[in-house]
Amino acid sequence: MSQSLELGFLASTAAITMPSAVLTSIDDDIGPNAAYAWMTTSQVVAVAIFSPLAGRLSDIFGRRNFILFGGLLGMIGSIISATAHRVEVVIGGGIFLGTASAFQQLVWAGIGEIIPRKYRGMVTALIEACVFPAGAFGPIIANSIVATTTWRWIYWIIFIIATVSVALVFLFYRPRNQYIREEGKTTLEEVWDLDWIGFPLYAGGLLLFLLGITFGGNQLAWKSAGTICMIIIGAVLLVAFGLFEAYYDQIFPLFPPAIMRKVRGFAVVLVGTFLFGTLYYSTAVLWPVQIEALYTQNLIDVGWYASTLGIAGMIFGPIIGFVFTYFGHARILYTFAVGLATIAAGCMAIVTPDSRIASSVLVGIMGVSISWGMAIAGAMCQLAVSHEYLGLAANLAVTMRNIGGAVGTVIYMSIFSNRFKSNMMIDVAMPLLKSGVPPASITSVIAALTKKTPESILTTLKPEQFVIGVNGIKDAYVHALRVVYLVSIAFGVLATICAAFTMDVDHLLTNEIDIILDEGAMVTQGLTDTGEGHVIYREEQEAHHHRTPHKDSAQDKGVQVRHY
Known part of the structure; x- marks a missing residue:
């Protein structure tokens, strides 16, 4: 199984x-x-x-x-x-x-x-x-x-x-x-x-927050309205979710x-x-x-x-x-x-x-x-x-x-x-300039070294310049x-x-086992309910429905109230 x-x-x-x-x-x-x-x-x-x-x-x-x-x-x-x-x-x-x-x-x-x-x-x-x-x-x-x-x-x-x-x-x-x-x-x-209220708050808040921090600095700028709104709204929804779960019975x-x-x-x-x-x-x-x-x-x-x-x-x-x-x-x-x-x-x-x-x-x-x-x-x-x-x-x-x-x-x-990005100037651009690569070619050479553009421009470099560029990329x-x-x-x-x-x-760390399985292969589900599972009895259901965040009248009457 x-x-x-x-x-x-x-x-x-x-x-x-x-x-x-x-x-x-x-x-x-x-x-x-x-x-x-x-x-x-x-x-x-x-x-x-x-x-x-x-x-x-x-x-x-x-x-x-x-x-x-x-x-x-x-x-x-x-x-x-x-x-x-x-x-x-x-x-x-x-x-x-x-x-x-x-x-x-x-x-x-x-x-x-x-x-x-x-x-x-x-x-x-x-x-x-x-x-x-x-x-x-x-x-x-x-x-x-x-x-x-x-x-x-x-x-x-x-x-x-x-x-x-x-x-x-x-x-x-x-x-x-x-x-x-x-x-x-x-x-x-x-x-x-x-x-039905808590899950939409949780899902919507988490989704917006994760989208905001993921898009920020990539598809959208960190300071853009889209990024800021997603992060703030997501955080607010998550806070609302926490308060709802804590205080709404x-x-x-x-x-x-x-x-x-x-x-x-x-x-x-x-x-x-x-x-x-x-x-x-x-x-x-x-x-x-x-x-x-x-x-x-x-x-x-x-x-x-x-x-x-x-x-x-x-x-x-x-x-x-x-x-x-x-x-x-x-x-x-x-x-x-x-x-x-x-x-x-x-x-x-x-x-x-x-x-x-x-x-x-x-x-x-x-x-x-x-x-x-x-x-x-x-x-x-x-x-x-x-x-x-x-x-x-x-x-x-x-x-x-x-x-x-x-x-x-x-x-x-x-x-x-x-x-x-900042290291590229120190570790790649400056050493290439010192080795004699024309300033106008630096951007194209770096792009070729990082395989963002065709590598044909690299054929114009001297062997020692190519080595400097490759090592500079690694240093960056x-x-x-x-x-x-x-x-x-x-x-x-x-x-x-x-x-x-x-x-x-x-x-x-005890020997307690929570449930057992029905044995053997069956196409149908079989007898998996013997009436011994967790049951919320009517008195407890009524206790939940009549509770308020400030006073639990059901508990005052001696009814044990549990959250499932």
């Missing part, structure tokens, strides 16, 4: 790791389009928006149908992208793939709830290891496909994996009593009790106060995960740039270097899961992982054109730290909440990492671009990369502080 869920997660991982390694190749074929990076960015944004909703719905109505829905969306997104003849269409396919990923990542809760709670750290790490082909070798596989056939096969492979996953989930995954039911209400009536809030008020056990872990994701993306985003600019431009070699991050994490992740399961001390392990990643990211500032071995080792350490830290954080989030919030808790950990990554990407790329990259890696230390320090203030969960 677990293999069916893991295949869906493998498909969602491949959908981001493989295309992101060959974005320029896709753009060269069906572009050019200045927004080509959105072919994968659209996935990240969609995951961040829909992951909490996917987790919440799966807690209330059961995970099976939503996992199947995610698989079908993944199949549709793969077909759209594989058959696209414009970059805009691939971006549209990415939205489908990202939304699918939000539901496919229910694997964390789906597997976590059927094993004893004390093994969740190990299982979380093993789930990461199960996506080894895409997580570790995605870049090399993608570059090999582009080198030997067409990039479209990347999406067809994702389609095949998603299709097999849907079939296996349909046949074998039938969790028993996995729901929250309101006594006396139909499923449609329960739908009306969902958070409802049966099924999107972010239940019952778990958000677990400060050290849950909220601080999420903040740490956000900052950890921001730290991680300094390497995840710029390592491929560093490889091609300084070490090699051979597609296969680029793929192998880029795989360093994933290979190290996938190998050592299960080991860390084993250590956590049998020795505990999650807070110490989490703090050490974040601290180690911070040191590795800062040490990446040693970058030079000859640092390929040292930089690769540091990237490997970063991969180990990320796999280690995210596995522990995911387990801590799951252990901190009761079963009726498990899907939301697991998906929120993914959401915060993605949001942190999106914010980090914008910050790092903005710093890198600005530094690189080196100096820009160093600044970014040093800036990332700040996020790492904050993340380490958050990790140190989380609550230990050793006392929660």
Whole structure:
């Protein structure tokens, strides 16, 4: 059964790791389009928006149908992208793939709830290891496909994996009593009790904020009205969402106060995960740039270097899961992982054109730290909440990492671009002028060296001038990369502080199992409801409907009121 869920997660991982390694190749074929990076960015944004909703719905109505829905969306997104003849269409396919990923990542809760709670750290790490082909070798596989056939096969492979996953989930995954039911209400009536105000506030606010910081400095100027309006309106909507969730009583809030008020056990872990994701993306985003600019431009070699991050994490992740399961001390392990990643990211500032071995080792350490830290954080989030919030808790950990990554990407790329442009004058233009290159030709020579224009003008340079130009370009990259890696230390320090203030969960590592599965393969769903799931009785429903933010008359009458 677990293999069916893991295949869906493998498909969602491949959908981001493989295309992101060959974005320029896709753009060269069906572009050019200045927004080509959105072919994968659209996935990240969609995951961040829909992951909490996917987790919440799966807690209330059961995970099976939503996992199947995610698989079908993944199949549709793969077909759209594989058959696209414009970059805009691939971006549209990415939205489908990202939304699918939000539901496919229910694997964390789906597997976590059927094993004893004390093994969740190990299982979380093993789930990461199960996506080894895409997580570790995605870049090399993608570059090999582009080198030997067409990039479209990347999406067809994702389609095949998603299709097999849907079939296996349909046949074998039938969790028993996995729901929250309101006594006396139909499923449609329960739908009306969902958070119909909170989710639009959250989705609209997050979308506008991410679009604002992404477009700023790229498609739009940072000072433009469009950028400023998107960021401000997005931030206001997110603040309004937080206030609404905290003070408006409802049966099924999107972010239940019952778990958000677990400060050290849950909220601080999420903040740490956000900052950890921001730290991680300094390497995840710029390592491929560093490889091609300084070490090699051979597609296969680029793929192998880029795989360093994933290979190290996938190998050592299960080991860390084993250590956590049998020795505990999650807070110490989490703090050490974040601290180690911070040191590795800062040490990446040693970058030079000859640092390929040292930089690769540091990237490997970063991969180990990320796999280690995210596995522990995911387990801590799951252990901190009761079963009726498990899907939301697991998906929120993914959401915060993605949001942190999106914010980090914008910050790092903005710093890198600005530094690189200013370095071009010092490291390239001035040395070329001193070597005798005519001032009128400098701009054209630099454009040719960075492959933005045809390279014919380079034939007019003397051999020593060409070497000066090539080395100057590398120096400009080196100096820009160093600044970014040093800036990332700040996020790492904050993340380490958050990790140190989380609550230990050793006392929660019990033999308790939340649900069981019906055994065997069945075409129909079978008997998966024995009446033993979470039930909200009529008295509790009435208590919610009569509460006010200031006085809980229902509680005064002795009725226990819970947020689901």
